[in-house]
Amino acid sequence: MFWLYPTYIAPIFNQFKPLGNVELKTKIDNLLKRTGFQSDGVFVMDGSKRSSYGNAYFTGIGKNKRIVFFDTLLKGMNDDEVQAILAHELGHFHHKHIKKHMISSFTISLLGLALLGYLINQDWFFHGLGISHPSNHIALILFTLTMPVFSFFIAPVNNYLSRKHEFEADAFAAKHANADDLVSSLVKLYKDNAATLTPDYLYSAFHDSHPSASIRINQLKTYK
Ligand SMILES: [Zn+2]
Structure with missing residues (x-):
């Protein structure tokens, strides 16, 4: 592919x-x-x-x-802003974030499938969810419906790592392009996406894969 x-x-x-x-x-x-x-x-x-x-x-x-x-x-965007955005993406590549993300999502998928393989043989899994005739396809449906209750708690860990990667990519961009250009491109992107600049701290820590605008921009300004 x-x-x-x-x-x-x-x-x-x-x-x-x-x-x-x-x-x-x-x-x-x-x-x-x-x-x-x-x-x-x-x-x-x-x-x-x-x-x-x-x-x-x-x-x-x-x-x-x-x-x-x-x-x-x-x-x-102007040319310098486009260059800064590309430098950020190259930062992700340089730090092998894509490879790391693939390895962790493959591992989580494998663990999920192993869990499904175990549950498919447990009568309590079906009976506990109101099913009297266990079958493979019912197991798949029940598993898909119940997983989000548990994976909900994995999301903040993933998001924390993702935000860490964003800071690393920003640092790379500041080094190889220009921090000010990245700041102005980000402001334009946040404006276009109508994203809030000051999200709630706890909400953001739990749900956001990217650092909030103000935190990210303040960090970029320290690289000058
Ligand atoms: Zn990024």
């Missing part, structure tokens, strides 16, 4: 054009050189076809990695 997706599957749903802005392209090439990142090209996707949501991402593996910007992201 890593090989097929960028070249054959994604273009079925969206149009990808090589980045046309020469000045921005030069800045990006320099950033990639500075950070030792190899890429197969920088593309712009017509995300505006569906919504105003803006994003940037990588696809592929090895030297075949493509960098993709949504046209909606490029529209509101």
Whole structure:
């Protein structure tokens, strides 16, 4: 899928054009050189076809990695802000956050399936939930319905790690691009997404995968 997706599957749903802005392209090439990142090209996707949501991402593996910007992201940002956003994403890559996230979600899935394998043979699991005739498909349905009650308590751990990764990616961006540019791009993104700048501290600690705007911006200002 890593090989097929960028070249054959994604273009079925969206149009990808090589980045046309020469000045921005030069800045990006320099950033990639500075950070030792190899890429197969920088593309712009017509995300505006569906919504105003803006994003940037990588696809592929090895030297075949493509960098993709949504046209909606490029529209509101100046070149330095786009560079800062890309530097943040490269920070995630540099710190191997994607790999770590995959390993932890595969591990959690495996543990979940092991638990399901155990419960499927326990009469109390079915009877306790009001089912008198146990079967494999009922076990799957009961498991899917009851899991959120327990996984609810795993979410804050995941979110804590995710927020830690965001700070690491921000620090990388401040080092290889510019902290001020990342701050101004974040303010624009928060504005576009109509996100609150001052969420409740406890709510945020439990539910948020990204640090709140004020905390994140204050941290970025210390890197100057
Ligand atoms: Zn991030």
